[in-house]
Structure formats: C-alpha cells, structure tokens
Amino acid sequence: xxxxxxxxxxxxxxxxxxxxxxxxxxxxxxxxxxxxxxxxxxxxxxxxxxxxxxxxxxxxxxxxxxxxxxxxxxxxxxxxxxxxxxxxxxxxxxxxxxxxxxxxxxxxxxxxxxxxxxxxxxxxxxxxxxxxxxxxxxxxxxxxxxxxxxxxxxxxxxxxxxxxxxxxxxxxxxxxxxxxxxxxxxxxxxxxxxxxxxxxxxxxxxxxxxxxxxxxxxxxxxxxxxxxxxxxxxxxxxxxxxxxxxxxxxxxxxxxxxxxxxxxxxxxxxxxxxxxxxxxxxxxxxxxxxxxxxxxxxxxxxxxxxxxxxxxxx
Amino acid sequence: xxxxxxxxxxxxxxxxxxxxxxxxxxxxxxxxxxxxxxxxxxxxxxxxxxxxxxxxxxxxxxxxxxxxxxxxxxxxxxxxxxxxxxxxxxxxxxxxxxxxxxxxxxxxxxxxxxxxxxxxxxxxxxxxxxxxxxxxxxxxxxxxxxxxxxxxxxxxxxxxxxxxxxxxxxxxxxxxxxxxxxxxxxxxxxxxxxxxxxxxxxxxxxxxxxxxxxxxxxxxxxxxxxxxxxxxxxxxxxxxxxxxxxxxxxxxxxxxxxxxxxxxxxxxxxxxxxxxxxxxxxxxxxxxxxxxxxxxxxxxxxxxxxxxxxxxxx
Numbered sequence: 001x002x003x004x005x006x007x008x009x010x011x012x013x014x015x016x017x018x019x020x021x022x023x024x025x026x027x028x029x030x031x032x033x034x035x036x037x038x039x040x041x042x043x044x045x046x047x048x049x050x051x052x053x054x055x056x057x058x059x060x061x062x063x064x065x066x067x068x069x070x071x072x073x074x075x076x077x078x079x080x081x082x083x084x085x086x087x088x089x090x091x092x093x094x095x096x097x098x099x100x101x102x103x104x105x106x107x108x109x110x111x112x113x114x115x116x117x118x119x120x121x122x123x124x125x126x127x128x129x130x131x132x133x134x135x136x137x138x139x140x141x142x143x144x145x146x147x148x149x150x151x152x153x154x155x156x157x158x159x160x161x162x163x164x165x166x167x168x169x170x171x172x173x174x175x176x177x178x179x180x181x182x183x184x185x186x187x188x189x190x191x192x193x194x195x196x197x198x199x200x201x202x203x204x205x206x207x208x209x210x211x212x213x214x215x216x217x218x219x220x221x222x223x224x225x226x227x228x229x230x231x232x233x234x235x236x237x238x239x240x241x242x243x244x245x246x247x248x249x250x251x252x253x254x255x256x257x258x259x260x261x262x263x264x265x266x267x268x269x270x271x272x273x274x275x276x277x278x279x280x281x282x283x284x285x286x287x288x289x290x291x292x293x294x295x296x297x298x299x300x301x302x303x304x305x306x307x308x309x310x311x312x313x314x
Numbered sequence: 315x316x317x318x319x320x321x322x323x324x325x326x327x328x329x330x331x332x333x334x335x336x337x338x339x340x341x342x343x344x345x346x347x348x349x350x351x352x353x354x355x356x357x358x359x360x361x362x363x364x365x366x367x368x369x370x371x372x373x374x375x376x377x378x379x380x381x382x383x384x385x386x387x388x389x390x391x392x393x394x395x396x397x398x399x400x401x402x403x404x405x406x407x408x409x410x411x412x413x414x415x416x417x418x419x420x421x422x423x424x425x426x427x428x429x430x431x432x433x434x435x436x437x438x439x440x441x442x443x444x445x446x447x448x449x450x451x452x453x454x455x456x457x458x459x460x461x462x463x464x465x466x467x468x469x470x471x472x473x474x475x476x477x478x479x480x481x482x483x484x485x486x487x488x489x490x491x492x493x494x495x496x497x498x499x500x501x502x503x504x505x506x507x508x509x510x511x512x513x514x515x516x517x518x519x520x521x522x523x524x525x526x527x528x529x530x531x532x533x534x535x536x537x538x539x540x541x542x543x544x545x546x547x548x549x550x551x552x553x554x555x556x557x558x559x560x561x562x563x564x565x566x567x568x569x570x571x572x573x574x575x576x577x578x579x580x581x582x583x584x585x586x587x588x589x590x591x592x593x594x595x596x597x598x599x600x601x602x603x604x605x606x607x608x609x610x611x612x613x614x615x616x617x618x619x620x621x622x623x624x625x626x627x628x
Contacts, residue, residue, distance in 0.1 A: 043626070044626065092501060093501075187406060187407075188544075188545060188546070188547070189524075189543055190543045190544065190545045191545060208525065210503075211522065211525040211526075212525075212538075212540075214543060221617070222543055222618055223618060223619075223620075223621070224526075224540035224543075224618050224619055225621075226526075226538035226540065229503055229504045229507075229528060229536055229538075230502075230504065231502060231504045231505060232502065233502070250624070261621075261622050262622075264620070264621035264622065265621050265622050265623075265624045267621070268621055269624075291626040291627050292627055294626055295625055295626050295627045298623070298624075298625075298626075302623060303535070304536055304537060304538050305537075305538055305619050305621075306537075306578070307537070307539075307575075307578040307579050307581070307582055307619075308575050308576075308578065308579050309579075309612070309616060310564070310579045310583075310612075311609055311612075312357070312358065312605040312608055312609050312612075313605050313606055313609045
C-alpha cells in the first residue's frame with residue numbers, strides 16, 4: 001500500500017511473547033496487539049502505528065513491519081528500556097490459555113503522543129491497552145470517520161469508569177463473549193449485546209475464537225461469520241488483533257463506506273486474516289501473504305457459508 | 315403432510331423428562347429423540363415412528379404427534395410398563411447439563427420390530443439408542459436411499475464395536491464435537507472429521523449447540539451453519555434431535571436429491587427447527603408452527619449469514 005492511503009491508525013502494544021502450546025514453544029516471539037493488527041491490515045490499507053518498545057526489540061521485526069509498508073513514525077524506541085513481555089501457555093483445546101507472566105517494562109510509562117500528521121487519520125483503532133490511554137489518544141485526533149476499540153476482562157474489572165468513558169466515542173467495539181457478559185451483566189448474548197450498544201458503540205463484534213464472530217450492527221441486524229476449520233493451529237496468539245486488522249483495513253479502503261453491508265464483508269476479511277494468523281507463531285504466516293492468497297481464502301469463506309434458498313411455502 | 319409422502323422413518327426414544335434449568339423446571343416434560351425428530355420433520359415430510367412407551371405415557375402426547383400427521387403404527391404401548399424417564403439439570407450457560415437420573419423402564423427390553431410397510435421407507439433416521447438396536451433396525455429395511463444416525467459418548471465408550479458395525483451403513487452421522495474427538499481419537503476437528511468419515515459415514519454433521527453446526531460432505535467440502543442467537547432459551551432438550559428432524563425432513567421431500575447442495579439447505583432447515591425447539595419446554599414451540607413461520611425463520615438464517623463478495627485482486 002502506498003502512503004497516500006495511510007489513514008488507518010492503530011495504537012496498542014508491541015511485545016515480545018513467550019508462547020507455549022501443547023505441541024511447541026517459542027521463547028522470543030514478536031507479538032503485541034498493534035503488531036498483529038498492523039501486519040493484517042497492511043494488505044488492505046496503509047497503516048500507521050503508535051507504540052513503544054525497548055532496546056531489546058529485534059530490528060528485524062521493525063524491518064518486517066516497514067517492508068509491509070507500515071508507517072512507524074509513531075513507534076517510540078527507548079534504547080535502555082525493555083519491551084513489554086508476555087508469557088502464556090495454551091490448553092489442549094488451543095482456545096483457552098493461562099498467563100504465566102506479564103512484564104509491562106517500557107509500557108508502564110507509555111503516554112501515547114501522536115505525530116502531527118497522524119491526527120488527521122480517518123480510521124482509528126484503539127487496540128487493547130488501558131482505557132485511560134485509549135481516551136488520551138482519541139482526544140488527540142481531529143475527527144476520525146470511524147473509531148474501533150478492543151479491550152479485555154482486566155479493564156472491565158479494574159478500570160470500568162475509564163472504559164465507559166472512552167466507549168462513548170467508539171463506533172465498533174470488539175469483545176469476546178465472556179467480556180460482553182461481564183461488561184453488560186447479562187448472560188444471554190443477544191441481551192448482552194443490546195446492553196453494550198447502549199454504552200456508546202453502535203456496532204459490536206463478539207469474537208468467539210474457533211466459533212467465529214458475531215456482528216450486532218447499528219440497525220439491530222445480526223451477522224454471523226464462521227471461523228474456517230483448520231487442520232492445524234500453531235499459535236492462536238494475535239488472532240483477535242489480526243481479525244481487527246482485516247476488519248478495519250477493509251473499511252479503510254477507498255470507496256468503502258462503513259455501513260451495514262460493508263461491515264459484513266469486513267467481518268469476513270477479519271476472519272480471513274485471523275485464520276492466517278493462527279497458522280504460525282508470531283506473524284510468520286501473516287508477513288508473506290499476497291492479495292491473491294488472501295482472496296483465495298475469502299472465497300473459501302464464501303464456499304463455507306453458501307447455501308441455496310428453498311421454500312416450504314407454495 | 316399426507317401419508318403418501320410418509321417415507322421417512324425414525325427409530326429412537328420416546329420419553330418423559332424432568333427438566334431443570336436455571337430459570338424454570340418441568341417435571342413431566344414429554345421428550346425423547348424420536349419425539350423431537352418426528353415433531354420437527356413433520357413440517358417437511360411425512361414421518362413414521364418406531365418406539366416404545368409405558369401406560370404412563372400421556373395420551374395427549376400421542377394425540378399431538380397424530381395431529382402433526384406422524385404415523386404411530388410403530389409406537390408400541392406396554393400398558394403395565396413405565397415410559398423411559400430422564401432427569402437433567404442445565405448449567406447457567408444453558409449448554410452444558412448434568413444427568414440426575416435415567417430410568418430405562420420399558421426401553422430396557424426394547425427390540426424394535428418394523429411394521430411391514432415401514433420396511434420400504436426411503437429415508438431412515440436411527441436416533442440415539444444402543445448401536446446394536448440401530449443395526450437390528452437397519453437389517454429389517456429393504457433398501458433405504460439415505461440412512462442417518464445419531465449416537466452419544468456413552469455408546470462410543472461401552473459399545474464401540476457395535477457402533478463401528480452400524481456406521482458402515484450410514485450416509486450421514488450426527489455427533490457433537492466432543493463425540494467426534496472421542497470416536498476418532500483426534501483433537502483437531504478437521505482431522506477428527508476425516509477419521510470418522512473413514513468409518514463409513516460419507517457425510518458428517520458436527521453439532522455445536524449455540525455455535526451452530528458443521529457439515530463435512532462426501533466431496534471433502536465443509537459447510538458452516540450458524541445458530542441463530544436467541545434472546546431467550548427456555549429448554550435446550552431435543553435441539554439436536556429437532557435439528558436432525560429438519561435436516562432429514564428436508565432431504566425426504568419430493569424432488570430433493572441428497573447431494574452436496576441439498577445437504578447445505580438441509581443443514582439450515584435443521585438449524586431452523588432446533589432454534590424453535592429451544593424456545594419452549596418439550597415440543598411446546600415445535601407443535602404450533604406452520605410453513606410460513608418456518609420459512610420466515612429460514613430467511614432469518616439467510617440474513618444472518620449473507621455477505622457481499624469483494625476482491626483485493628485488480
């Protein structure tokens with residue numbers, strides 16, 4: 001993507017993960033919500049990134065992002081600091097996981113400041129960071145056309161007022177089903193979605209891992225995107241962020257208006273990018289894609305869900 | 315449905331359940347796999363039922379099935395016996411459940427014998443009963459066009475050779491995901507499906523409750539049918555059997571060939587009937603439907619999954 005179309009901005013974590021799955025382990029796995037988002041979105045739109053890393057962050061990963069055309073003007077490098085690190089172990093089902101350790105490091109003092117030319121970005125994605133920081137970013141923006149936000153159970157628990165504050169500005173919120181229940185206090189998913197929509201986000205995407213994703217849109221319509229059943233899942237880390245990258249990346253394309261129909265197509269591009277993400281550690285699978293390979297998988301989703309209408313009514 | 319088109323035969327349990335959900339309880343709830351199957355299928359095809367009940371089985375339930383046009387020639391009533399009874403409690407998520415008690419009663423001595431005119435049925439569904447009995451039924455049939463079968467974790471454990479024997483005759487097997495893993499010994503669902511298909515069933519339907527259902531067909535294609543997110547789930551009992559009823563009922567309709575495309579449409583009719591089933595205790599919601607109401611919900615599934623194709627490739 002050329003830089004003229006770089007109007008999609010992501011703010012989030014850039015990390016070094018230590019991933020343990022039932023089948024394999026990788027100790028220095030480049031990750032972070034902004035990293036996965038940017039890698040995935042880069043195939044659909046130009047992307048600008050805001051984040052922070054330490055001197056231990058591999059230059060090869062910076063190059064990988066640059067090679068994908070990601071604008072890294074907003075990536076702060078603190079030479080004598082250490083990058084945010086997360087260590088996790090996946091269960092046999094490759095869906096549930098335990099956090100073994102989290103070291104915030106340079107992330108602890110992170111106060112995102114947008115480069116001047118980032119502030120006019122039309123599309124903003126606030127990946128999963130402290131909701132107070134998300135709001136700080138939003139207030140630096142001029143007037144984005146569409147704001148997406150991701151969060152997690154931790155912030156719903158310990159930063160609920162800050163989260164509710166930033167949600168007032170959000171057009172599309174992504175959550176998993178447990179988080180939707182936690183935020184709304186409703187167990188039933190449809191009721192939970194309606195309650196969350198009343199907090200501000202007109203559109204809600206509920207991510208369900210290997211069970212796909214559900215969209216509740218501003219018109220009260222629902223859309224169900226399946227996950228592609230895969231023969232091999234290597235590492236689910238970053239699947240949700242890759243989904244968000246494919247989703248926002250499609251919406252940021254020239255000529256696409258973020259309305260009901262486009263949101264559905266965006267859900268499929270999100271699912272496509274998530275399906276690639278889990279096929280490798282880190283962004284291994286995401287970095288070497290091309291438009292034809294992505295389009296081929298989009299067609300696989302078409303095929304997966306396509307059926308012929310029939311009628312019982314004479 | 316008129317009796318000329320009654321070429322869909324179901325063999326399974328007819329039961330009285332005691333259902334406890336987090337919200338309500340019903341002590342004498344008519345259930346059983348054949349009951350739910352027949353009620354659901356009756357809107358799409360004629361249905362013949364083989365099963366057994368005791369003198370305690372409510373005549374009103376017999377009338378309900380007759381009113382739906384179900385042929386009950388094959389329903390054995392043992393006046394001084396007691397009907398099969400199951401008692402279960404659903405968890406808060408309305409998906410998992412604990413069996414509190416099972417009393418086989420008249421079912422213990424059940425040796426299904428098909429009335430002569432049943433033996434020429436074109437479509438056979440062997441609902442969840444002991445696999446040895448399922449095979450006994452199959453051997454009484456002349457030459458069905460399509461054989462469907464449902465089973466459960468118990469039979470995979472304690473009657474594995476009998477199950478594998480009857481599976482050789484099966485065209486469509488329905489299982490939930492845990493059962494597919496148990497039967498195949500494969501954790502990955504795609505690999506599990508391929509392994510199960512090698513046991514005989516060319517087509518495999520994996521039921522995932524509130525996450526919909528997956529079809530692996532004889533051509534190696536996959537199809538994902540969503541579940542309709544519902545605002546209120548009253549009682550999930552019978553959802554899988556209602557799915558099978560809608561699925562087989564559609565395939566048994568005149569002019570429908572049980573090939574790839576029709577199997578997909580059948581998956582949606584299955585999902586439609588399952589979605590009605592869970593909206594009431596027993597077959598409360600299933601019994602008062604009509605073609606227009608069913609078709610309306612079919613359209614809701616169309617809307618839920620429909621998206622516009624786009625392309626990244628110039």
